Amino acid sequence: MKTRDERGASAAAPTCAVARETPCRRRTLLAGAAGLVIAASALWPGRAAATELWDPYLRGVNEGLAAGAMPPPGVYGILDNYWSAYSYFNNNGDKVPDSTVSALVEVPIVLWVPGISILGATYAVAIAQPFDYTSAPGLVHTTGAGNWGTYNTVLIPGQLAWTFGDIYAKAGLEIYLNDASSTDETLVNGHLNNGGLPSGDGFTTVQPDLGLSWLSNGWDFSADLHLMLPVTADKYDATSYRSGNEFAADYTAAKTIGKWTFGLGMHQEDQLNNDSRNGRTIPGSMVSNLGIGPLVGYAFPGIIFLAEYNHNIHTKNDVAGDFFNFRFVVPF
Numbered sequence: 001m002k003t004r005d006e007r008g009a010s011a012a013a014p015t016c017a018v019a020r021e022t023p024c025r026r027r028t029l030l031a032g033a034a035g036l037v038i039a040a041s042a043l044w045p046g047r048a049a050a051t052e053l054w055d056p057y058l059r060g061v062n063e064g065l066a067a068g069a070m071p072p073p074g075v076y077g078i079l080d081n082y083w084s085a086y087s088y089f090n091n092n093g094d095k096v097p098d099s100t101v102s103a104l105v106e107v108p109i110v111l112w113v114p115g116i117s118i119l120g121a122t123y124a125v126a127i128a129q130p131f132d133y134t135s136a137p138g139l140v141h142t143t144g145a146g147n148w149g150t151y152n153t154v155l156i157p158g159q160l161a162w163t164f165g166d167i168y169a170k171a172g173l174e175i176y177l178n179d180a181s182s183t184d185e186t187l188v189n190g191h192l193n194n195g196g197l198p199s200g201d202g203f204t205t206v207q208p209d210l211g212l213s214w215l216s217n218g219w220d221f222s223a224d225l226h227l228m229l230p231v232t233a234d235k236y237d238a239t240s241y242r243s244g245n246e247f248a249a250d251y252t253a254a255k256t257i258g259k260w261t262f263g264l265g266m267h268q269e270d271q272l273n274n275d276s277r278n279g280r281t282i283p284g285s286m287v288s289n290l291g292i293g294p295l296v297g298y299a300f301p302g303i304i305f306l307a308e309y310n311h312n313i314h315t316k317n318d319v320a321g322d323f324f325n326f327r328f329v330v331p332f
Contacts (some may be wrong), residue, residue: 029299051246054151054198055246055287055318056176056205058082058130060106060310061325062250063265064295066212067224070161073115075123080107081280081326082299084318088139091284093316098138101197103130103318105151121160128154132195140187147196149181154203167207170211178204178232185236192320202234203243218265222252244273244286254295261297265308266290269318290314304329 061080079105088099111126135146159172180200186192206229213222226248233242247270254263271286293310306327312320 001030005114020246025049034077035177050273051183054158054201055219055248056201056207056247057150057248057269059248059269059289060265060267060291060308061107062224063209063222063252063308063310063325064230064254064261064263064297064306064327065211065222065250065252066168066215066220067222067250067252068161068170068213069211069215070168070170071111071331072161076111076113077330077332078107078109078111079328080105080109080326082107082323083325084321084323086291086321089315089317093314097201099136099319100138101134101136103132103134103197104128114171115329118160121162124156124159124161126156126159130154132199134199136196136197137185137195140192140195140197141197144194144196147192147194147199149183149199151200152176152178152180163213166216168211168213168215170209172209172211174209174226176201176205176207178202184234184241188236188239190325202236203230203232205230207261218254218256220254224250224252238259240278243270245261246271246287248322256297258298259299263295265295265310266292267310271304271317281313285317287318288314288316289318289320290294291320292322302330 018302047146058080061082083228084101086101086103090096090105107130109126109128109216111124113122113124116123117174130151131149132151133146133148137143155175155177157173158259159170161168161170178201180202182192182198183202183307184198185202187198192198207228208227210225211218211222211227228246228248230243230245233240235241246292251266251270252263254261268290270288273286275282275285289312291310291312293308295305295308297306308325309322311322
């Protein structure tokens with residue numbers, strides 16, 4: 001998330017920091033924290049079927065951020081409040097009747113920028129422990145109040161960020177642990193009968209990230225790129241189900257004026273190869289979706305707020321519709 005004029009002022013941040021000019025340092029701190037922290041996290045459910053249920057990356061969550069920027073040294077807290085109203089779309093892009101999914105995903109994150117330089121880049125580390133609520137009685141064929149649970153813990157062992165004038169670049173790695181409180185195995189074995197979906201994936205994923213930003217005169221043009229690589233299979237009921245690799249990206253075009261930020265965000269997600277079951281490829285199982293919508297942010301004293309909305313305009317083999325995300329960033 002980016003607010004105030006840090007999007008454009010980010011290029012001047014080193015000068016402000018050296019000069020110890022309090023107002024400028026404060027703006028840079030808040031903007032930088034938002035720009036990195038959420039870029040280090042995220043998750044969101046993809047396929048609403050009892051095969052491979054969740055796409056690790058939370059689509060669209062990094063819209064509004066300066067994806068290549070890094071905040072000043074310090075510890076930061078972030079909370080994403082992500083609500084969606086989706087339906088499932090088949091391989092032809094047609095909506096499937098009685099396939100609605102309502103979900104709330106809460107993503108608390110802690111980021112630490114220790115002030116260490118590696119290969120000329122600023123280093124950071126983070127951790128996220130998302131939890132979610134889902135209701136999808138038409139998909140799971142049970143009724144109830146819905147399901148609460150924890151998603152896979154997300155470890156971010158390292159991010160490195162470089163600055164080249166108005167160009168910012170950040171590379172990182174995320175690891176999604178196989179520790180969700182409920183998975184496809186829970187559902188298939190009949191241990192989830194509350195009308196909700198499993199809260200996470202039953203496999204481990206490694207995700208390399210690359211963020212690129214051009215920041216100048218209050219403008220932020222950014223691309224946040226992710227490659228999801230499942231390294232283990234989801235195993236249940238004598239089945240070994242392996243998801244295909246996926247590419248995801250969030251794009252931002254935004255302008256900061258004073259404490260306000262206004263802009264447009266877009267997300268895409270494309271699976272690169274088909275899923276497989278017990279070693280056999282499943283034809284027509286590749287996911288694809290695209291969404292777009294507005295965003296607005298405001299920098300309060302000591303806290304930054306960003307709101308975004310997206311509507312999907314193209315979807316295959318995935319759930320889609322509308323989502324809202326409300327993000328708060330606080331430097332400790």
